[in-house]
Amino acid sequence: MSALEADLLSGAFRPGEWLKQTDIETNYSAHRFDVRMALLDLKTRHLIEHVKNRGYRVINLTDREREDLIETRTVLEKAAVQLAAKRRTSQDIIELKAMVAQFDAAIETGDLDVLRGLNSDFHDRFYEACNNLTLAQEIKALRQRGLPGARGWRSLGAIRRSNDDHAQMIGLLEAGDGEALSALIDRHLNRWREGPEG
Structure with a gap:
């Protein structure tokens, strides 16, 4: 899932943009488990955030x-x-x-x-x-x-x-x-x- 990280860091996603797991699976030809692990890693690194009952979105710093x-x-x-x-x-x-x-x-x-x-x-x-x-x-x-x-x-x-x-x-x-x-x-x-x- 290095391609997802590269796109995130290059500005391919807007701050606050929601990241749908199914879209990531499709767009990056990735398995569900790999997507989940990648999202958890990105969350740990404060590049995205998890919103309960909503999903993941790109961090939008104040x-x-x-x-x-x-x-x-x-x-x-x-x-x-x-x-x-x-x-x-x-x-x-x-x-x-x-x-x-x-x-x-x-x-x-x-x-x-x-x-x-x-x-x-x-x-x-x-x-x-x-x-x-x-x-x-x-x-x-x-x-x-x-x-x-x-x-x-x-x-x-x-x-x-x-x-x-x-x-x-x-x-x-x-x-x-x-x-x-x-x-x-x-x-x-x-x-x-x-x-x-x-």
Whole structure:
């Protein structure tokens, strides 16, 4: 049922949309047991919710819940980059630079699904550099919880700014500058507060 998870994280379902088990079975050619297990897993990860006597629906975070989520992510990600600045390897830097170049090339295609996937891959790989698997996994889980209904990029300029941040993040990581990297992460996560062009 990885296809269902991928569609959920890519925005194929709207926040609050009901997920009918029979539709999932049909659309994903899945057995009822597998669908039930997948829905339970997604519920445990706070990507969907179960409403008694109604079924499952895509999580629809309130503004307050989204605010709390971003605040928590900011705390954890700033801590993670402090570790990463001390523990990064030359291989981390090589792979991350290649990912930024790949994202930059993909901007020209305008395929948002591809860009979302590359962005997710970059962040997963970036936090691996902290060399703390538990911390990296928690950051990933929190990032995924915020995807349904996320504001996302609103313009080509916003997409480019995001990747420019990624390039700067790698430069600071390579330099081992944890303080400057922490400040950049804060700005990267909270730029949406500046408005549509933030």
